[in-house]
Amino acid sequence: MPDKEYLKNLRIPTKEDPLRILVSACLLGVKCGVNGDNYGEYLSVLKLLNYENIKFFQFCPEDFAFGTPREMCDIYGGNGLDVLEGKARVLTTSGIDWSEKMIAASKKMLQIAQDNDIELAIMMDVSAACGNHVIYDGNRYAENKKYQIGMGVCGAQLHKAGFNIISWREYESLEILYSKIDPDHQIDASAKDFDQDEWFQKYFTK
Numbered sequence: 686m687p688d689k690e691y692l693k694n695l696r697i698p699t700k701e702d703p704l705r706i707l708v709s710a711c712l713l714g715v716k717c718g719v720n721g722d723n724y725g726e727y728l729s730v731l732k733l734l735n736y737e738n739i740k741f742f743q744f745c746p747e748d749f750a751f752g753t754p755r756e757m758c759d760i761y762g763g764n765g766l767d768v769l770e771g772k773a774r775v776l777t778t779s780g781i782d783w784s785e786k787m788i789a790a791s792k793k794m795l796q797i798a799q800d801n802d803i804e805l806a807i808m809m810d811v812s813a814a815c816g817n818h819v820i821y822d823g824n825r826y827a828e829n830k831k832y833q834i835g836m837g838v839c840g841a842q843l844h845k846a847g848f849n850i851i852s853w854r855e856y857e858s859l860e861i862l863y864s865k866i867d868p869d870h871q872i873d874a875s876a877k878d879f880d881q882d883e884w885f886q887k888y889f890t891k
């Protein structure tokens with residue numbers, strides 16, 4: 686869940702000293718999705734490419750660990766934190782256990798974050814790797830598929846190390862970020878984070 690106070694206290698970045706952001710590579714259009722695509726256009730993130738006072742560090746943990754194209758995977762028996770603690774597993778749709786390699790990929794992502802002194806991560810959410818807020822609870826292709834509040838393995842790894850994460854759909858938080866990088870940006874007070882989304886409210890309060 687985004688820490689809006691942290692975002693409000695972010696420094697004002699400059700071209701000479703840009704804000705260092707780690708990002709799920711597919712959000713920038715890299716074709717690293719399971720089928721070799723980029724899952725669509727994420728304009729809330731892509732617009733940040735217009736600013737010289739941001740430096741992106743892009744990474745796809747699943748491409749790093751399993752290559753592209755690859756099978757879809759989900760977390761069974763818990764969330765990303767549980768996988769890191771050995772209490773849950775990452776399985777592909779055909780049942781192959783990817784837990785160990787996913788943990789290795791999350792360590793690589795953490796290393797990138799630490800080596801580059803990342804100030805924020807923007808992630809895909811829902812992914813077993815890059816989830817930061819809501820992920821599937823088991824097989825996403827099951828007839829009775831379920832969601833859970835929780836992080837993917839890489840999200841959890843970064844969170845554990847103290848990094849702040851938002852996703853492309855935390856619109857209220859992104860508004861704060863936009864105002865930090867663009868002094869002319871007028872904050873849209875109607876923008877909402879995902880936990881205020883109608884679907885989220887309905888699904889998790891039923």
Ligand code: SF4
Pocket residue numbers: 709710711712717718719744745746747748809810812814815
């Ligand atoms: S692992 Fe992350 S960066 Fe790679 S395709 Fe999935 S969501 Fe995007």
